[in-house]
Amino acid sequence: MRAWSLFVVFAFAIPGFGQSPQRVEVPLTFKEFQTVNEMIVLSLGGIVSLLSERLPRGYSPLPGTVKPQFLELPHEAGTLVGLIALSSPKAKAYDRIWVDWNRDKKFTGDEKLMGTVSARGKEKFVVFGPFERSVGDAKIEGYLIVHDDDHIHLVPKGYYEGEAKLNGQTVKVGLVDGNINGVLGERMVAGQRYFESESDVFLVDLNGDGTFLPPAEEAMEIAVYSGEVYYLTNLVQLPDRNFYRVKVAEDCSRLWLERDLSPKGKVKAACKEFFLGLIGQEGAMLVRGQQNELLLPIGSYQAYWLAFVERDEKGRPWLALLTFAPQPHKFRVVGDKTTELPFGPPFKLVMDVERSGRRFEFSLSLEDKAGNSVDAVFTPDLKRPPEPVLVISDAKGKTVKTEKFHYG
Numbered sequence: 001m002r003a004w005s006l007f008v009v010f011a012f013a014i015p016g017f018g019q020s021p022q023r024v025e026v027p028l029t030f031k032e033f034q035t036v037n038e039m040i041v042l043s044l045g046g047i048v049s050l051l052s053e054r055l056p057r058g059y060s061p062l063p064g065t066v067k068p069q070f071l072e073l074p075h076e077a078g079t080l081v082g083l084i085a086l087s088s089p090k091a092k093a094y095d096r097i098w099v100d101w102n103r104d105k106k107f108t109g110d111e112k113l114m115g116t117v118s119a120r121g122k123e124k125f126v127v128f129g130p131f132e133r134s135v136g137d138a139k140i141e142g143y144l145i146v147h148d149d150d151h152i153h154l155v156p157k158g159y160y161e162g163e164a165k166l167n168g169q170t171v172k173v174g175l176v177d178g179n180i181n182g183v184l185g186e187r188m189v190a191g192q193r194y195f196e197s198e199s200d201v202f203l204v205d206l207n208g209d210g211t212f213l214p215p216a217e218e219a220m221e222i223a224v225y226s227g228e229v230y231y232l233t234n235l236v237q238l239p240d241r242n243f244y245r246v247k248v249a250e251d252c253s254r255l256w257l258e259r260d261l262s263p264k265g266k267v268k269a270a271c272k273e274f275f276l277g278l279i280g281q282e283g284a285m286l287v288r289g290q291q292n293e294l295l296l297p298i299g300s301y302q303a304y305w306l307a308f309v310e311r312d313e314k315g316r317p318w319l320a321l322l323t324f325a326p327q328p329h330k331f332r333v334v335g336d337k338t339t340e341l342p343f344g345p346p347f348k349l350v351m352d353v354e355r356s357g358r359r360f361e362f363s364l365s366l367e368d369k370a371g372n373s374v375d376a377v378f379t380p381d382l383k384r385p386p387e388p389v390l391v392i393s394d395a396k397g398k399t400v401k402t403e404k405f406h407y408g
Contacts, residue, residue, distance in 0.1 A: 022259035024164050024244075026173060028252060032158035036118050036125045039143055039155045041213055042229060043176050044201050046142070046155035049073045056081050062098065062107045069094070071152050076181050076198075077138035080154070083107055084146055093117045093126050094146050101133045115146065124148055130157050142180055156180050159203065160252055166240045173238070174203030174212060175248065175255065178231065185248030185255070187232045188284055202232040202246065206239055206288065214382055225307040225321060227275045227288050234282045235260055241288075241295065264295040265333035270344035270369065273309035273317070278302065279328070298335050302328035308344055316380035320347070322372050343370045362390055364405045 033039045040046070051069040055061060062068065065085035073080040082099035095115040098107035115126035129143035145153040161174040175184055178201040188199045203212040205228060212228045235243040243260040272292055278285045281299040288294065305323045312318060322343060333339050347366050354361045366374040379385055384407060392401040 022261065024166065024257040024259075025254055026162040026164045026257065027254045028160040028162045028175070030158055030252070031161050032130075033143070033155070036120070036127060036145065037213065039127075039145060040147075040153060042159055042174075042201065042203065043153075043155040043178055044229065044231065046153045046178060047073050047075060047180060048151055048153055050151045051084065051146075051149070058105045059100075059107075060105075065096075066091070067094075069149075073152070073154050075135070075138075075140070075154070076179065077135040077140070078103065080135065080140075082144075084152070093124060094149060095126055097128050097144060097146070099133070099144075101135055103135070113144070139182065140180060141182075154180055159201075160184065160255075161203070162255065164238070164257055166238060166242075166257075169240060171239050172203075172205040172210070172212075173255075173257075175232070175246075176201035176203065184252045185232065185246060187234055200232045202230060202236055204228055204236070204238060208239070225275060225305075225319065227286060230286045231284070233284045233286065235285055235297075237285075237287050241290070243297065260297065262297045263335050265298050265335045266293055266338045267296055267331075267333060267341060268293045268338050269308075269341045270346075271308040271310065273311075274344070275307040275309075276303055277305040279304065293338075296333045298333050300330070300332050302330050303341075304328045306341075306343060310345070312380070318380060319378040319382070320345075320374055321376045321378075322368060323375050324372065343368050343372050345369065347374060362403075362405070364388055364390075 033042070049071045051071055053069055056070055056072060059081065062083060065083065066087070066089055068083045068085045071080075071082045071084065080099055082097055084094040085096045086093075087095050093115070095117060097113050097115065098111045099113070100107060101111055113128040113131060115128045118125045118127060124147075126146040127143055128145070130141065131143070132139065132141045142154060142156045145155065147153060156177045159174050159176040161172065164171045164173050177184055179186065179198045184200060186200045205212060207228075214226055232246065234245065236246060237243050238257070244257040245260060246255055246257060248255045267289070269289055269292055272290065274289045276287050276289070278287060278301045280297065280301045282297065287296065303324055305321065308320045309317045310320070329343065331339055331341070345368065347368055350365050350367055352363045352365075366377070368374060377385055387407065388405045390403045390405060391399055393399050
Protein backbone atom coordinates (compact mmCIF):
# COMPACT_ATOMS: atom_id res chain seq x y z
CA MET A 1 0.00 0.00 0.00
CA ARG A 2 1.47 3.28 -1.03
CA ALA A 3 1.66 6.30 1.25
CA TRP A 4 -1.24 8.72 0.88
CA SER A 5 -1.76 12.29 2.06
CA LEU A 6 -5.22 13.43 1.02
CA PHE A 7 -5.82 15.82 3.88
CA VAL A 8 -4.86 16.92 7.37
CA VAL A 9 -7.45 16.38 10.07
CA PHE A 10 -8.02 17.91 13.48
CA ALA A 11 -9.80 16.11 16.30
CA PHE A 12 -11.26 17.47 19.49
CA ALA A 13 -11.92 16.08 22.98
CA ILE A 14 -14.48 13.33 23.36
CA PRO A 15 -17.28 14.08 25.81
CA GLY A 16 -17.71 11.64 28.66
CA PHE A 17 -20.02 8.70 28.35
CA GLY A 18 -22.97 8.27 30.72
CA GLN A 19 -25.83 5.82 30.91
CA SER A 20 -28.50 6.69 28.35
CA PRO A 21 -31.33 5.00 26.43
CA GLN A 22 -29.31 5.91 23.31
CA ARG A 23 -26.33 3.83 24.45
CA VAL A 24 -25.82 0.45 22.76
CA GLU A 25 -23.48 -2.20 24.16
CA VAL A 26 -21.64 -4.45 21.69
CA PRO A 27 -19.74 -7.56 22.92
CA LEU A 28 -16.53 -8.06 20.92
CA THR A 29 -14.80 -11.21 19.66
CA PHE A 30 -11.19 -11.29 18.46
CA LYS A 31 -10.68 -12.62 14.92
CA GLU A 32 -7.24 -13.44 13.55
CA PHE A 33 -6.37 -12.24 10.07
CA GLN A 34 -6.57 -15.02 7.49
CA THR A 35 -5.16 -13.38 4.35
CA VAL A 36 -2.67 -10.69 3.35
CA ASN A 37 -5.59 -8.71 1.95
CA GLU A 38 -7.30 -8.68 5.36
CA MET A 39 -4.07 -7.72 7.11
CA ILE A 40 -3.36 -4.66 4.99
CA VAL A 41 -6.86 -3.45 4.12
CA LEU A 42 -8.47 -3.80 7.55
CA SER A 43 -5.49 -2.19 9.30
CA LEU A 44 -5.22 0.49 6.56
CA GLY A 45 -1.61 -0.59 6.14
CA GLY A 46 -0.74 -0.50 9.84
CA ILE A 47 2.64 1.16 10.41
CA VAL A 48 4.64 1.60 7.20
CA SER A 49 8.30 2.22 6.44
CA LEU A 50 10.22 2.50 3.20
CA LEU A 51 13.18 0.17 2.75
CA SER A 52 16.63 1.59 2.16
CA GLU A 53 20.10 0.32 1.31
CA ARG A 54 21.56 2.87 3.73
CA LEU A 55 22.83 1.38 6.98
CA PRO A 56 21.11 2.94 10.04
CA ARG A 57 23.35 5.02 12.28
CA GLY A 58 25.20 3.00 14.91
CA TYR A 59 24.70 -0.36 13.16
CA SER A 60 27.20 -2.62 11.42
CA PRO A 61 26.51 -4.78 8.33
CA LEU A 62 25.46 -8.37 9.04
CA PRO A 63 28.05 -10.65 7.41
CA GLY A 64 26.76 -13.13 4.83
CA THR A 65 23.49 -11.38 4.04
CA VAL A 66 22.52 -11.08 0.35
CA LYS A 67 21.39 -7.67 -0.97
CA PRO A 68 20.37 -6.34 2.46
CA GLN A 69 17.90 -3.49 2.87
CA PHE A 70 17.13 -1.72 6.10
CA LEU A 71 13.94 -0.56 7.80
CA GLU A 72 13.05 1.92 10.54
CA LEU A 73 9.46 1.50 11.69
CA PRO A 74 8.09 4.32 13.90
CA HIS A 75 6.36 2.72 16.89
CA GLU A 76 5.35 4.53 20.09
CA ALA A 77 7.60 2.16 22.06
CA GLY A 78 10.54 3.38 19.95
CA THR A 79 11.78 3.06 16.38
CA LEU A 80 12.08 -0.57 15.27
CA VAL A 81 15.27 -1.04 13.26
CA GLY A 82 15.76 -4.11 11.11
CA LEU A 83 17.14 -5.54 7.92
CA ILE A 84 15.77 -7.83 5.23
CA ALA A 85 17.83 -10.03 2.92
CA LEU A 86 17.55 -12.67 0.20
CA SER A 87 18.12 -16.30 1.18
CA SER A 88 20.49 -16.69 -1.81
CA PRO A 89 21.70 -14.68 -4.81
CA LYS A 90 19.09 -16.45 -6.96
CA ALA A 91 16.17 -15.87 -4.59
CA LYS A 92 13.30 -13.79 -6.01
CA ALA A 93 11.96 -12.43 -2.73
CA TYR A 94 13.25 -11.00 0.54
CA ASP A 95 12.36 -13.91 2.82
CA ARG A 96 14.69 -13.23 5.77
CA ILE A 97 14.30 -10.45 8.34
CA TRP A 98 16.12 -9.41 11.51
CA VAL A 99 14.69 -6.82 13.92
CA ASP A 100 16.70 -5.30 16.76
CA TRP A 101 14.02 -5.89 19.37
CA ASN A 102 16.39 -5.41 22.35
CA ARG A 103 17.97 -2.25 20.87
CA ASP A 104 21.55 -3.38 21.30
CA LYS A 105 22.49 -2.12 17.81
CA LYS A 106 23.03 -5.72 16.63
CA PHE A 107 21.14 -8.22 14.50
CA THR A 108 21.35 -11.67 16.07
CA GLY A 109 20.05 -15.15 15.29
CA ASP A 110 17.28 -15.03 17.88
CA GLU A 111 15.93 -11.87 16.17
CA LYS A 112 15.59 -13.58 12.79
CA LEU A 113 12.24 -14.45 11.20
CA MET A 114 11.56 -16.52 8.07
CA GLY A 115 8.97 -15.28 5.57
CA THR A 116 6.29 -16.79 3.38
CA VAL A 117 5.95 -15.43 -0.15
CA SER A 118 2.51 -14.49 -1.45
CA ALA A 119 1.58 -12.91 -4.80
CA ARG A 120 -1.54 -11.13 -5.97
CA GLY A 121 -1.53 -10.06 -9.58
CA LYS A 122 1.61 -8.00 -10.14
CA GLU A 123 2.06 -7.37 -6.40
CA LYS A 124 4.40 -9.41 -4.23
CA PHE A 125 4.23 -9.87 -0.46
CA VAL A 126 6.43 -11.68 2.03
CA VAL A 127 4.72 -12.31 5.38
CA PHE A 128 6.70 -12.79 8.61
CA GLY A 129 4.88 -14.02 11.69
CA PRO A 130 2.71 -14.01 13.64
CA PHE A 131 5.14 -13.04 16.38
CA GLU A 132 5.12 -11.72 19.94
CA ARG A 133 8.08 -9.61 20.96
CA SER A 134 8.96 -7.19 23.76
CA VAL A 135 10.38 -3.73 23.13
CA GLY A 136 11.23 -2.21 26.48
CA ASP A 137 8.06 -2.48 28.59
CA ALA A 138 5.81 -2.83 25.52
CA LYS A 139 4.69 -6.06 23.91
CA ILE A 140 4.22 -6.09 20.13
CA GLU A 141 2.12 -8.80 18.50
CA GLY A 142 1.48 -9.03 14.80
CA TYR A 143 3.00 -9.52 11.36
CA LEU A 144 5.67 -7.85 9.27
CA ILE A 145 4.90 -7.74 5.55
CA VAL A 146 7.41 -6.79 2.87
CA HIS A 147 5.48 -5.33 -0.07
CA ASP A 148 7.04 -5.21 -3.56
CA ASP A 149 10.59 -5.15 -2.14
CA ASP A 150 10.42 -1.41 -1.43
CA HIS A 151 8.39 -0.94 1.77
CA ILE A 152 7.26 -2.86 4.83
CA HIS A 153 4.09 -2.98 6.96
CA LEU A 154 3.74 -3.75 10.67
CA VAL A 155 0.17 -4.93 11.27
CA PRO A 156 -1.62 -6.50 14.26
CA LYS A 157 -2.62 -10.16 14.51
CA GLY A 158 -6.28 -9.51 13.82
CA TYR A 159 -9.33 -7.41 14.64
CA TYR A 160 -12.27 -7.22 17.06
CA GLU A 161 -15.79 -7.77 15.77
CA GLY A 162 -19.30 -7.54 17.19
CA GLU A 163 -22.95 -6.97 16.31
CA ALA A 164 -24.86 -3.83 17.25
CA LYS A 165 -28.65 -3.76 17.49
CA LEU A 166 -29.82 -0.43 16.08
CA ASN A 167 -33.54 0.24 15.73
CA GLY A 168 -34.27 -3.41 15.05
CA GLN A 169 -31.37 -3.75 12.60
CA THR A 170 -28.29 -5.89 13.27
CA VAL A 171 -25.09 -4.17 12.14
CA LYS A 172 -21.64 -5.75 12.17
CA VAL A 173 -18.95 -3.39 13.51
CA GLY A 174 -15.30 -3.83 14.40
CA LEU A 175 -12.06 -2.24 15.55
CA VAL A 176 -8.42 -2.75 14.64
CA ASP A 177 -5.47 -1.78 16.82
CA GLY A 178 -4.00 0.22 13.94
CA ASN A 179 -0.99 1.55 15.84
CA ILE A 180 -0.24 -1.88 17.37
CA ASN A 181 0.13 -0.66 20.95
CA GLY A 182 -2.36 -2.94 22.71
CA VAL A 183 -4.84 -0.12 23.41
CA LEU A 184 -8.13 -0.24 21.50
CA GLY A 185 -10.34 2.72 20.68
CA GLU A 186 -7.76 5.47 20.08
CA ARG A 187 -9.07 8.26 17.84
CA MET A 188 -7.38 10.62 15.45
CA VAL A 189 -5.63 13.55 17.07
CA ALA A 190 -4.86 17.06 15.85
CA GLY A 191 -2.31 17.42 13.09
CA GLN A 192 -2.34 13.87 11.77
CA ARG A 193 -2.56 13.24 8.06
CA TYR A 194 -5.56 11.03 7.42
CA PHE A 195 -3.72 8.23 5.64
CA GLU A 196 -0.77 8.47 8.02
CA SER A 197 -2.84 8.44 11.20
CA GLU A 198 -1.64 6.82 14.41
CA SER A 199 -5.18 6.00 15.54
CA ASP A 200 -7.13 2.76 15.46
CA VAL A 201 -9.35 1.65 12.57
CA PHE A 202 -13.14 1.48 12.70
CA LEU A 203 -15.01 -1.16 10.68
CA VAL A 204 -18.70 -1.14 9.76
CA ASP A 205 -20.60 -3.40 7.37
CA LEU A 206 -22.62 -0.66 5.68
CA ASN A 207 -23.98 -2.73 2.81
CA GLY A 208 -24.87 -5.78 4.87
CA ASP A 209 -22.80 -8.23 2.81
CA GLY A 210 -21.22 -9.76 5.91
CA THR A 211 -17.70 -8.45 5.31
CA PHE A 212 -15.73 -5.24 5.72
CA LEU A 213 -13.59 -5.89 2.66
CA PRO A 214 -14.04 -4.38 -0.82
CA PRO A 215 -15.33 -6.86 -3.46
CA ALA A 216 -11.96 -7.03 -5.25
CA GLU A 217 -8.62 -7.88 -3.65
CA GLU A 218 -6.87 -5.37 -5.89
CA ALA A 219 -8.82 -2.52 -4.26
CA MET A 220 -6.65 -1.81 -1.21
CA GLU A 221 -5.99 1.79 -2.21
CA ILE A 222 -9.66 2.74 -2.34
CA ALA A 223 -10.98 0.70 0.59
CA VAL A 224 -11.57 3.86 2.62
CA TYR A 225 -13.93 5.21 -0.04
CA SER A 226 -16.28 2.27 0.57
CA GLY A 227 -17.10 3.84 3.95
CA GLU A 228 -16.55 0.51 5.70
CA VAL A 229 -12.89 0.85 6.75
CA TYR A 230 -11.56 4.12 8.13
CA TYR A 231 -9.59 5.63 10.99
CA LEU A 232 -11.64 5.97 14.17
CA THR A 233 -13.07 9.49 14.44
CA ASN A 234 -14.97 11.31 17.18
CA LEU A 235 -18.29 10.65 15.43
CA VAL A 236 -18.97 7.54 13.35
CA GLN A 237 -22.00 7.11 11.09
CA LEU A 238 -23.81 3.76 11.05
CA PRO A 239 -26.34 2.30 8.57
CA ASP A 240 -29.31 3.82 10.42
CA ARG A 241 -27.82 7.17 9.23
CA ASN A 242 -27.29 8.35 12.82
CA PHE A 243 -23.95 9.41 14.33
CA TYR A 244 -22.41 7.72 17.37
CA ARG A 245 -19.47 8.10 19.73
CA VAL A 246 -17.43 4.98 20.44
CA LYS A 247 -16.04 3.90 23.81
CA VAL A 248 -14.11 0.64 24.30
CA ALA A 249 -13.63 -1.44 27.45
CA GLU A 250 -10.02 -1.60 28.65
CA ASP A 251 -9.99 -5.39 28.27
CA CYS A 252 -11.34 -5.05 24.67
CA SER A 253 -14.30 -7.29 25.57
CA ARG A 254 -16.95 -4.81 24.41
CA LEU A 255 -17.61 -1.38 23.04
CA TRP A 256 -20.41 1.10 23.54
CA LEU A 257 -22.11 3.28 20.93
CA GLU A 258 -23.66 6.50 22.21
CA ARG A 259 -25.92 8.28 19.76
CA ASP A 260 -25.14 11.93 19.04
CA LEU A 261 -28.26 14.00 19.76
CA SER A 262 -26.98 17.39 18.60
CA PRO A 263 -29.21 19.39 16.17
CA LYS A 264 -28.90 18.34 12.54
CA GLY A 265 -29.32 20.05 9.18
CA LYS A 266 -30.01 18.63 5.72
CA VAL A 267 -27.35 18.44 2.98
CA LYS A 268 -28.32 17.65 -0.60
CA ALA A 269 -26.15 16.36 -3.46
CA ALA A 270 -26.63 15.56 -7.15
CA CYS A 271 -26.25 11.81 -6.68
CA LYS A 272 -28.37 9.23 -4.84
CA GLU A 273 -25.39 7.63 -3.08
CA PHE A 274 -22.20 9.40 -2.02
CA PHE A 275 -19.44 9.57 0.59
CA LEU A 276 -17.82 12.76 1.88
CA GLY A 277 -14.49 13.15 3.65
CA LEU A 278 -14.95 16.18 5.94
CA ILE A 279 -13.47 18.22 8.74
CA GLY A 280 -16.05 19.75 11.05
CA GLN A 281 -16.29 20.98 14.60
CA GLU A 282 -15.94 17.38 15.80
CA GLY A 283 -12.80 16.84 13.72
CA ALA A 284 -12.54 14.42 10.80
CA MET A 285 -15.71 12.70 9.59
CA LEU A 286 -16.52 10.16 6.91
CA VAL A 287 -20.22 10.47 6.06
CA ARG A 288 -22.60 8.66 3.73
CA GLY A 289 -25.50 10.19 1.83
CA GLN A 290 -28.48 8.27 0.44
CA GLN A 291 -31.38 9.34 -1.74
CA ASN A 292 -29.46 12.52 -2.62
CA GLU A 293 -29.19 13.75 0.97
CA LEU A 294 -27.76 13.34 4.44
CA LEU A 295 -28.19 14.89 7.87
CA LEU A 296 -25.12 16.50 9.48
CA PRO A 297 -24.68 18.17 12.85
CA ILE A 298 -25.18 21.92 12.46
CA GLY A 299 -21.91 23.78 11.91
CA SER A 300 -19.14 24.63 9.44
CA TYR A 301 -17.38 22.01 7.32
CA GLN A 302 -14.56 21.58 4.86
CA ALA A 303 -14.91 18.86 2.21
CA TYR A 304 -11.65 17.21 1.16
CA TRP A 305 -12.92 14.43 -1.06
CA LEU A 306 -16.14 13.11 -2.50
CA ALA A 307 -16.98 9.64 -3.80
CA PHE A 308 -20.13 9.31 -5.91
CA VAL A 309 -21.84 5.99 -6.49
CA GLU A 310 -23.96 5.34 -9.59
CA ARG A 311 -25.54 1.96 -10.27
CA ASP A 312 -25.78 0.37 -13.70
CA GLU A 313 -28.76 -1.51 -15.14
CA LYS A 314 -27.80 -4.58 -13.10
CA GLY A 315 -27.67 -2.57 -9.87
CA ARG A 316 -23.87 -2.78 -9.63
CA PRO A 317 -22.10 0.30 -8.19
CA TRP A 318 -19.69 2.46 -10.21
CA LEU A 319 -17.53 4.87 -8.22
CA ALA A 320 -16.28 8.34 -9.19
CA LEU A 321 -13.75 10.11 -6.96
CA LEU A 322 -13.13 13.84 -6.60
CA THR A 323 -10.53 15.42 -4.33
CA PHE A 324 -10.55 19.12 -3.51
CA ALA A 325 -6.92 20.23 -3.45
CA PRO A 326 -5.09 22.34 -2.59
CA GLN A 327 -8.14 24.13 -1.13
CA PRO A 328 -11.02 22.19 0.47
CA HIS A 329 -14.60 23.15 -0.35
CA LYS A 330 -16.19 25.02 2.59
CA PHE A 331 -19.87 24.93 3.45
CA ARG A 332 -22.16 25.47 6.42
CA VAL A 333 -25.05 23.34 7.67
CA VAL A 334 -28.00 25.10 9.34
CA GLY A 335 -31.19 23.73 10.78
CA ASP A 336 -33.80 25.73 8.92
CA LYS A 337 -32.81 25.15 5.29
CA THR A 338 -31.14 22.60 3.01
CA THR A 339 -27.48 23.05 2.06
CA GLU A 340 -26.91 22.26 -1.63
CA LEU A 341 -23.51 20.81 -2.54
CA PRO A 342 -22.37 22.48 -5.80
CA PHE A 343 -20.25 19.59 -7.06
CA GLY A 344 -20.95 16.19 -8.57
CA PRO A 345 -22.67 14.92 -11.73
CA PRO A 346 -23.41 15.40 -14.52
CA PHE A 347 -19.85 14.85 -15.71
CA LYS A 348 -18.41 16.04 -19.00
CA LEU A 349 -15.36 15.11 -21.06
CA VAL A 350 -12.94 17.93 -21.81
CA MET A 351 -10.31 17.59 -24.55
CA ASP A 352 -7.28 19.86 -24.83
CA VAL A 353 -5.10 20.01 -27.96
CA GLU A 354 -1.59 21.45 -28.00
CA ARG A 355 0.35 21.95 -31.23
CA SER A 356 4.12 22.03 -31.56
CA GLY A 357 5.15 22.31 -35.21
CA ARG A 358 3.61 19.34 -37.02
CA ARG A 359 3.02 17.50 -33.74
CA PHE A 360 -0.33 17.55 -31.92
CA GLU A 361 -0.83 16.42 -28.34
CA PHE A 362 -4.32 15.47 -27.15
CA SER A 363 -5.27 15.25 -23.48
CA LEU A 364 -8.63 14.11 -22.11
CA SER A 365 -10.07 14.87 -18.68
CA LEU A 366 -13.36 14.39 -16.88
CA GLU A 367 -14.98 17.26 -14.96
CA ASP A 368 -18.02 17.53 -12.72
CA LYS A 369 -20.73 20.17 -13.04
CA ALA A 370 -18.64 22.69 -11.04
CA GLY A 371 -15.53 22.20 -13.16
CA ASN A 372 -13.71 20.05 -10.58
CA SER A 373 -11.45 17.40 -12.06
CA VAL A 374 -12.70 13.84 -11.54
CA ASP A 375 -9.64 11.98 -10.25
CA ALA A 376 -10.77 8.46 -10.99
CA VAL A 377 -13.67 6.27 -12.07
CA PHE A 378 -13.93 2.65 -10.96
CA THR A 379 -16.07 -0.20 -12.30
CA PRO A 380 -18.10 -2.48 -9.99
CA ASP A 381 -14.95 -4.65 -9.80
CA LEU A 382 -13.09 -1.55 -8.56
CA LYS A 383 -10.92 -1.45 -11.68
CA ARG A 384 -10.39 1.37 -14.14
CA PRO A 385 -12.70 1.39 -17.20
CA PRO A 386 -11.08 0.64 -20.59
CA GLU A 387 -8.93 3.49 -21.86
CA PRO A 388 -10.79 5.88 -24.21
CA VAL A 389 -9.93 5.75 -27.91
CA LEU A 390 -9.28 8.77 -30.16
CA VAL A 391 -10.35 8.29 -33.77
CA ILE A 392 -9.23 10.91 -36.34
CA SER A 393 -11.07 10.98 -39.67
CA ASP A 394 -10.52 12.99 -42.83
CA ALA A 395 -13.14 15.16 -44.59
CA LYS A 396 -14.59 12.08 -46.29
CA GLY A 397 -15.06 10.22 -43.02
CA LYS A 398 -12.17 7.85 -43.60
CA THR A 399 -10.26 6.93 -40.44
CA VAL A 400 -6.66 8.10 -40.68
CA LYS A 401 -5.52 7.53 -37.11
CA THR A 402 -6.65 5.59 -34.05
CA GLU A 403 -4.92 6.09 -30.71
CA LYS A 404 -5.66 5.14 -27.11
CA PHE A 405 -5.55 7.64 -24.28
CA HIS A 406 -3.60 6.43 -21.27
CA TYR A 407 -4.32 7.01 -17.58
CA GLY A 408 -1.77 9.28 -16.02
